[in-house]
Amino acid sequence: MNNTTLILGNGPCAGIVAENLLTAGAKIIIATRDDTCNFDGSADTGALQIMTQTRLISCKGSVGNFRIHGTQKNKPVTIDAGRVIISEEDQRMPNFSLYGLNGSSNVITLSQMKHLLKDSSSEKTILSEIKKVVFLSGLVKESTPIIAKDVMLFSLLLQKDSNIKTYILTKNLKVAGDGLESLYRDTKNAGTIYIKFTDVAPDIHQNDEDPVRIEFFDEITSKNFRLTPDMTVVDESIVPSEYASDLAKIFDIEIDLSGFVQADNVHRYPVLTNRKGIMVAGPSRSIRDVDDQRIDAENAALAVTGLSGEETKAQKAQVHDGQCIRCLTCYRLCPYHAITLNSRVVVMPDACERCGICATHCPRHAVRIADLEPEAMSALIGTGGGIDKQQTFVPFIVAFCCRRSAARARDLAVCMGYHLPQGLRIVEVPCSGALSYDHIFGALGNNADGVMVLTCHKGNCHSEQGNIYADQTVAQIREMFSRIGFEKERILIQTLASNMGAEFARIAGRFEETIKELGPSRLKKIGLSENSTPTKSKIGKRK
């Protein structure tokens, strides 16, 4: 077990992570692509190693034992670390094109305005010739509080210190940040004029170095206006750096819609990734302001500490060499990157989270998790349903429920006093991605009249895709059933969250109704099952 933590990044967030871990007595390596490292901790303690001009190329291993290859000053280098924290800085892209503008001496970005406002005699002169500044923000693409804060702050400085008239043209003003509503009031009191648009956007015309001409219909006064500012400031979009995106590929980390290095999945919040031992903090994971970055940095430090003593006794996936043909299906599908390739295919037990996706999808049945095997689970199903006192058919319904979501929703439904079907049998699974044809046929073979697969919502699966694999499996079975003339309605897949007690009861109730209408399953093993004597006669009648 390697106790060193590798921190990737050279910004404030990486710095706070480093500082926190050093204070806590941890060993760290900071690796940055830059020529110099901004973190000024003393390297003499032996706890800190700084690597500049370092780029990573690949990563092998699992939590506690990562082996990372890369280059340092263009020479190959190997880094061994127990954990990795990705906290590369984001980047700001000017939104010129969104407004049909080109950058020029009088059309600048928010970052350029920030430089102008910094004290410097030559730059002051530029501002001293200016009387009117227009800020364009969030007019085409929705903005964020971080950008809105800059817009308002710069506008306030221009109004107050340089006596420049400022206009902020925006759609939705993003004030969902600390102190932003107050800042908004301050800018208004200082004389900044806000023009808010709802459905239409202003017409913006640029002709070389001439002042930009902005024409619009004002919703408040119902009048047409024209602005010709001496300077137009264009807002920016915050996006992940290219290197952060590279790191996502190198470490096999799920990304979000905008390419930030963390899946948009509540189970990963705040700093976890799909790979145990690899954390992501600050601007690498999302658009984060200064306070957020500090909070992330502390959470990352905490996550590193928390990982050290973790042990679990549950059974992990195992590859049975004799059957493995190295097709690499398991390697491709494992959401946790827990499978490594040496001369053989090997599961790294520390990284395996028992979702069972590998076992289900292995075409040779070479990967197995003993207690999730169809036979083992069939034994849990037992028997149920039959005929009640009124001689009516009580369907035996098997519900495979994700441990984190549907199984908990069922508990809540019971607690809330909802009526659940009499013949309902719950089988908890770590992830519905573990369910194969064999599990579902096993349930039908166990005399189930209907089988429900109740899984997590899309985007909420702890194993990212487990619920989607389950959906595919069920869709294939239903398709097959309709081809062979068996009622496909006997198989149902639905998504639920742990707090959906009412919805669980509704889904189970409706399914029971469906099965009652269909009658007992033709797959019931007549005469074999100890409880099915009354059901047998009913089946007989159907035939």
Added chain:
Amino acid sequence: MADKNVLIIGGGVAGLSAAVELAVLGIHVELVEKSDFLGGHAIGYACKAIDNTCVKCGACMVEEKLQSAVSHPNIKVLRGCQIQDISKNHRFSASIRQEPLVIDRKKCTNCGLCLDRCPVDRAILQGFSKNNHPFYAVNKERCLYFKDHSCTICKDECPETAIDLDKSASEHTIEADAVLIATGFQPFNPKNKPYGYGRFKNVVTALELENMLKRSGGAKKPSDDKPPQKVAFIQCVGSRDAKLNHLWCSKVCCGSALRMARLVRERQPETEVTFFYIDVQTFGKDFEPFYREVREDIRMIRAIPADIYETEDQRLKVNFVNHPLHETREDIFDLAILSVGITPGEDIGTLSRIFEVDPDEFGFLKGEHKKMPVSRNGVFTAGTVQGPMSIPEAIATAGSAVWGIIQYLKR
């Protein structure tokens, strides 16, 4: 650190997350909660997934944290508790008053008979999570026994003899090495706003809609329990309000309201939704596509209504200024949802006095660690006691406070 003890005040999502993080590191936690239930406001929030897809509201995380907290041996929970005083002489010594917990935790089987038989509305409260055991509590403010001893039906009918209405309050002393204040927020009370809240049955808060969705899965009119045809969401009730000196955006209401609006539209397609707002705030990483769908599905009006009147048939007449045309318009709705803001908790005054921490200009407790990594005096804050924030943010501030606490304990 196994000999260390941390006192957490407040059993909402921030307090629970912090408790779990500390407990897994082997630190003992005493978690005191004022109410009868753990989970804070957020345990009553509904899952707002649309089209079988998670919208990242974080409500399920509260359930998960609660489950982990109640099952961890290092966490001791005391419900019905309030801090009376605290002294510090190397360690903290907190005196706690515990209101009587009328329903015996060990005997109660959650059968619900007390609620069924109780003659008074809301005198028996029902929890929101099966991890809150017992699932029921006696509301002393409405219970007749606590008013004039005139009713003992619940006690008499309880098959487990789990109810003892004569139980008396108790005092406890808790010794701790560090304290985390996670007392959360107070939803803005809109009774003084001209929207008829508290007078018109079909004017409810967004929190009440959350609870309604969680309990029954749908939006209904409180007046007749039927689904509404037309629903109005009114944003910024008690937020961004200069008259109240509430110069803050509550950050989470746009997300919560629009997600609920879409959920209502999905589950009850015949219900029309109108959304009154000032500025729609960005929430979630998939805001752009979400907002695009919202604008197709929901009528968006950029105005905050002036007032609401009730019609004779218990419908609601909402007056607002329609800007481009400069006219005052009125529209009729069946249900109005007020997105009430996040305001400082009612105990902030007491807490800041006991702990000698000054609230910020608006009355929230930022706590010392906001500025420095290790709090000097061993008192930390997490969650909405610091100011408005979402469930994921509350969890993140809890982690950050826990990191601070560990460094403080190691010093």
